[in-house]
Amino acid sequence: MSKKTRHEEHEEHADESWLLPYSDLMTLLVALFLVMYAMSATDAKKFEEMAQAFSSVLNGGTGVLTERAATPSESNLDQGKSDKMNNVISKNTGEAEMAKLRQKxxxxxEKLKKQFDQYIKNNGLTDLLSTKLNQSQLMITISxxxxxxxxQAVVKDESRQLAKSISTxxxxxxxxxxxVQGHTDNIPISNTSYSSNWDLSVDRALHFMKILLLNPNLDPKKFSPIGYGEYHPIADNxxxxxxxxxxxxxxxxxRKYQEFKQFTGIPPSDN
Structure with a gap:
């Protein structure tokens, strides 16, 4: 009777195929935690570098990491840039509008100065009146x-027409x-009406202004009289x-839109 060949029992080998998905899972978990940490950090540059590295390693190209949301610091930076740009636009718009107002x-x-100059010429008053336009005002000087x-401070009857023409x-x-400004020379005044050149200059400015304001089309709130006495000379006394x-x-x-505001002695207008 022939002997049957007896096969030796071999030890069963454990199935290790589960290790591959497990290792992939661990790799992905590590990547996830690193990404979460990076997103909470404020260094956007480092995050960008890490995102590129992980994307290259995991899938050989660009991936979800490169399509991340902006970090808080980037959001604040973008908002700051936007606000700054809006401020620049607003400032440029304001400056453009102001330039138009100054030009107008x-x-x-200039138109008003030409009218005054023509009036002075037509009435032979070149020795008594003059005009000057500068960065702060248009000034009419009357001797x-x-x-x-x-x-005296009372306007002469024959001169009242001059005031009316100016008001028109x-x-x-x-x-x-x-x-309206009054000025005197430095010779002390000696009469019963005025005790000083201050008083005379103020009264002259006031009297002339009152004649201007006889024109009902002028707003008294826009007018102010000032007396400087002898203290603002334009020539040698x-x-x-x-x-x-x-x-x-x-x-x-x-001027309302002068580029560099100068003290004029006049209180701010209500409107």
Whole structure:
């Protein structure tokens, strides 16, 4: 009887195929925790570098890491850039509008100056009146001889028409503030009406302003009288010619949109 061949029993080998998905799972979990940590950090540059590295290792190209949401620091930065850009646009718009207003104002004041100059020429008043336009105002300078008797502040009857003519031209631009200034020379005044050149200069400015405001089309809120006495001369008080130049009334139309605000002695307008 032949013997049957007896096969030796071999030890069963454990199935290790589960290790592959397990290792993949561990790798993905590590990557997930690293990504979560990076997203909570404030260094956007490091996050970007790590995202590129993981994407390259895991799938050989770009992946979900490169399509991440902006970090808080980036969001704040983007918002800051947006606000800054809006401020720049707003500032540029404001400057453009202001430039237009200044240009319109310049045209208005040049037009008004031409009207005054033409009036002065037509009435032969070149020795008594003059105009000057600068960065702060349009100024009409009137010699005291054209308005007052010596040492007096009441406007002469024959000079009241001059004040009325000026008021008529001013009514074309009613929104401007107007300052009426009185000036004297440095010779002390000696009469019963005034105790000083201060008093005389203030009273002259006030009297002339009141005649201007007889025009109902002018707003009294826009007008202010100022007396400077002898303390703002435009010529040398040591000569008769110089003193005659210093005795004057100035009507100043103040710019509203001057680039560099200057003190004019006038209170702010209500509107």
């Amino acid at each position: 104002e310049q045209e208005d004041l 005291d001889n054209a308005l007052f008797a010596s040492g 031209m001013l009514q074309q631009f009613p929104d401007y503030d107007v300052v 040591s000569t008769p010619v110089g003193r005659a130049k210093n005795r004057r009334v100035e009507v100043s139309i103040i």
